[in-house]
Amino acid sequence: MWSFVIDVGKDPETGKRKQEFGSGFKTRQDAEAAAAALITEVNHGTFIKESDILFKEWANDWLPLYIERNGPKPGTIRLRQYSIKKLLPYFASIKLKNITEEMYQSALNDLKDQDFSRSTIEGVHTTAKMIFKMAVSKKMLKIDPTTNAYIKKDEQIIIESDEEELPAFFEKEELALFLNTVRKKGLFMDNAIFTTLSYTGMRVGELVALKWKDIDFNKQTIHITKTSYTPDNNTKKYQLVPPKTKSSRRKIAIDNIVIDTLMKHKEEQEKLINHLGDSYLDKGYVFANVYRHPGYPILVKFVESRMDRSLKKTVLNLRLTPHSLRHTHTSLLAEAGVGLEEIMDRLGHHDDEVTRKVYLHVTHEMKREASDKFSNLMSSLI
The missing domain is CATH 1.10.443.10 (Intergrase catalytic core)
Structure with missing residues (x-):
């Protein structure tokens, strides 16, 4: 197995040199390619040291920041808390940086298969997008896994009459x-x-x-x-x-x-x-x-x-x-x-x-x- 060590500059807080490690490469060429890609990111100022924080830890940190920035109504805060609760069974103990687009899409699909309403899933999706977007903006994460996600559409069925779609009301x-x-x-x-x-x-x-x-x-x-x-x-x-x-x-x-x-x-x-x-x-x-x-x-x-x-x-x-x-x-x-x-x-x-x-x-x-x-x-x- 091949590995590499790259100097990525000074830590702005301590002034000490920082290094990035890469390991587990099967060939020298793979290690060199990964090292070259990292050097390119450092030289272009696009290098991000992704956080090792777990999803549940970041979600817990994110909510107070969201409330401070947006001043939402109590009902909206309750909705965000509910949405986080629905996301935790899928991602709680997974590092934020390890959550992939495929994993996130699978979670949305599973919520749909559990027959949650579309509006409920949309609320969960909206909350997740805000959580990951802030992580990206704070340079804790390179890629937002929610970017290309979608909610599966309901199966189209023939409705003989639209009467059943109307809410109940008095004549x-x-x-x-x-x-x-x-x-x-x-x-x-x-x-x-x-x-x-x-x-x-x-x-x-x-x-x-x-x-x-x-x-x-x-x-x-x-x-x-x-x-x-x-x-x-x-x-x-x-x-x-x-x-x-x-x-x-x-x-x-x-x-x-x-x-x-x-x-x-x-x-x-x-x-x-x-x-x-x-x-x-x-x-x-x-x-x-x-x-x-x-x-x-x-x-x-x-x-x-x-x-x-x-x-x-x-x-x-x-x-x-x-x-x-x-x-x-x-x-x-x-x-x-x-x-x-x-x-x-x-x-x-x-x-x-x-x-x-x-x-x-x-x-x-x-x-x-x-x-x-x-x-x-x-x-x-x-």
Whole structure:
């Protein structure tokens, strides 16, 4: 076996000469070729001494650097942590420099074979690319193994109907039945919660973060400036974070029904605040707890359980969720003749495929109905 030793210059920190070793070559020619390539890199200033750090060690070092540089929202940090957790079974104890393109691609393929959703794998892939990119930028690594990686496409199947691709939402008669049930049999706050969600299309996280100062009763608008983040469903450990996207920060016009409902709710809330006295931590939330941790904003889970309770008192689809009211709002606006762009603006979407599908479904049915009416009219004349 042949080997070589090359002087690669001085260590900038110690001032001592540094040497690089190469060994395990079967022939003298192989050793000389490798040495020549290394000398070329040194002479051109492209030589990189790759780190011996393990992937799990670098991932652990990378996350605080990523947070410091980007200041991401808590939900994004949680996503990065989740993605690292998914990468560790493949690379944890492997040196960063020894992870090849083939190894990384194999990991993505395996995640796909385990039936993780495409969005989940995309999140893992995005995190991995950032981890390796920073390692390259810090000259810990020569080649980024994620550069040419891809996520395998789903097998194309024939879909006889697009109905199954649509999210669940109420028809207008069903929404009326649900809201009437809430008014008659709901508990404190229920009517205000579900009327507001139904008539505005706001996200549940936006609803629970609402404060009274966000509502302008004179101009009849609700200003969406934040959303609530409670990953552990701990009432006291909530965080208020910026809306999902830049377009999510918006003002929603509301009508008299919502105004009257919210004003009535405010009156009821103030009576309870006076009754509870100092035990109520008044931070101005529209939808606040009054029993346990009075004054703290309610949880998204609270809204979900209240909706389940009311649905069980009807003959409606029990699989519907508070988010279904957002899709319902889209469908009813489309039925009322509101354009897709205006709907997107009201919902705080720059673009959304699900909203587009609901809109196109409703408008397609409206066009078909118009065609049927014309046909019936002509058949009565001919």
